[in-house]
Amino acid sequence: MKKSLVVSLITVMLLAAVVVPGAQASQAYTPVVGMSLPTVDDPFFIGMGNGAATSSEELAVDVMVKVADGTVEAEVANVQALLDEGIAALVISPVDPTDLSAVALANEAGVPVFLVDLDGSITGAEVVSTLTLDYEQGGVAAGTVLCEAVEGAGTVIALVDETTDHALALRQGFEDYMAENCADVSVEVLEVGALTEDEAQASYIEFLGAHDVTGVYADNGPMTMMAVNAAFLAGQRGLVVVGTDATDDAMAALEQGLLQAVITPVGWWFGERVMTASDALLADEDVPDTIMVHLGVMDEGVISAFRGGDEDDSIFKDMEGGAEFSGDARTGSFVGGDGTTAFRGGGEGDSNFSGGGEDDSNFSGGGEDDSNFSGGGEDDSNFSGGGEDDSNFSGGGEDDSNFSGGGEDDSNFSGGDNNNSN
Numbered sequence: 001m002k003k004s005l006v007v008s009l010i011t012v013m014l015l016a017a018v019v020v021p022g023a024q025a026s027q028a029y030t031p032v033v034g035m036s037l038p039t040v041d042d043p044f045f046i047g048m049g050n051g052a053a054t055s056s057e058e059l060a061v062d063v064m065v066k067v068a069d070g071t072v073e074a075e076v077a078n079v080q081a082l083l084d085e086g087i088a089a090l091v092i093s094p095v096d097p098t099d100l101s102a103v104a105l106a107n108e109a110g111v112p113v114f115l116v117d118l119d120g121s122i123t124g125a126e127v128v129s130t131l132t133l134d135y136e137q138g139g140v141a142a143g144t145v146l147c148e149a150v151e152g153a154g155t156v157i158a159l160v161d162e163t164t165d166h167a168l169a170l171r172q173g174f175e176d177y178m179a180e181n182c183a184d185v186s187v188e189v190l191e192v193g194a195l196t197e198d199e200a201q202a203s204y205i206e207f208l209g210a211h212d213v214t215g216v217y218a219d220n221g222p223m224t225m226m227a228v229n230a231a232f233l234a235g236q237r238g239l240v241v242v243g244t245d246a247t248d249d250a251m252a253a254l255e256q257g258l259l260q261a262v263i264t265p266v267g268w269w270f271g272e273r274v275m276t277a278s279d280a281l282l283a284d285e286d287v288p289d290t291i292m293v294h295l296g297v298m299d300e301g302v303i304s305a306f307r308g309g310d311e312d313d314s315i316f317k318d319m320e321g322g323a324e325f326s327g328d329a330r331t332g333s334f335v336g337g338d339g340t341t342a343f344r345g346g347g348e349g350d351s352n353f354s355g356g357g358e359d360d361s362n363f364s365g366g367g368e369d370d371s372n373f374s375g376g377g378e379d380d381s382n383f384s385g386g387g388e389d390d391s392n393f394s395g396g397g398e399d400d401s402n403f404s405g406g407g408e409d410d411s412n413f414s415g416g417d418n419n420n421s422n
Helices: 043-056 072-084 101-108 135-149 165-181 197-210 221-233 248-255 267-282 300-305
Strands: 018-020 032-037 062-067 089-092 113-116 129-133 155-160 186-191 213-218 240-244 261-264 290-293 296-299 333-335 342-344
Touching: 032 043, 032 072, 032 267, 043 062, 043 267, 062 072, 072 089, 072 101, 089 101, 089 267, 101 113, 113 267, 129 267, 135 165, 135 213, 135 240, 135 261, 135 296, 155 165, 155 197, 155 221, 165 186, 186 197, 197 221, 213 221, 221 240, 221 248, 248 261, 248 296, 248 300, 267 290, 267 333, 296 300, 296 333
Parallel strands: 032 062, 032 089, 089 113, 113 129, 129 290, 155 186, 155 213, 213 240, 240 261
Antiparallel strands: 018 062, 261 296, 333 342
């Protein structure tokens, strides 16, 4: 995900901290979870802070967030400051995965640590639990979107560039889904990892010319944009492309209708999941050693559903340098694909509503009676979709048989059961 200056919903000052009170905060002691983010130049981490802060409002914990601005030195100083504040647990996404000095500080202080490690590459950290991405599920999500978009017919290309463990897991999930659920589609794998960029593009264009290709799946950000650009050069304007990683370029391509969707990490879900796990740990409940977090589907529907909030809604609004707030769908909790659009993280009054509120003029949609609004109305605040009577909503409530993903509790993922909603 490329550097971005956009900021979203709830926030902190850079290198200073803001405590967001939990739902049960009162004069009684409420434990504080410290969160160390490497940067807020990436919408993923903005979303992670926002998700943690919003989640804490419904839990028996508070959260204090600090931002390291990309340096290990600031990260260590921030963690020490959090420890001096008496935090009960630490959540950290390290600036440098090979330098775990900040984790060691928490270990020495006897403070439990939750580690955010997106690709599962960090070793040697003494932590309670590691949050990482469920890449195989991401591949399944890609297959689901692509199969639906090509209407279960034709030939699709799996454009493979990487051989990392997480790339292989993505590919495995994609191929397994296509074989089991989209058997009438022929999947051709085009491996380009050993080629230069120009060679890869030439090979891809040649393949497009020799086959009747209806869709493409690309396994990383660069391959996603190559698939889009080369298809344009080859005159394949109607080609369905599902990519990976919601970079700035990919977001622009989505808005221009050049991409069907991208499968991407959702920072909000990491913040939400780690606060729930912290709350459980501090209540003396068991916490798994590894917490697998789903990838989301970013598509035009998600972007259309989100039109930003108000500058005052952002916990990062007072950063040094006066960061510009313009609203970025990547900073919220979203579901896309298969006709569904649900978004959490809109305007000032929408912190508990996945969509938009009745009077939310900054949100793309409408209110309680707007049957075409991708979100829902005043009474649908606990469901990422519409109400059960909203017949025109593509998502819908617990009785809507057209909803991809099950019932009322499956709000954050179009698929799975109510225990896998994130």
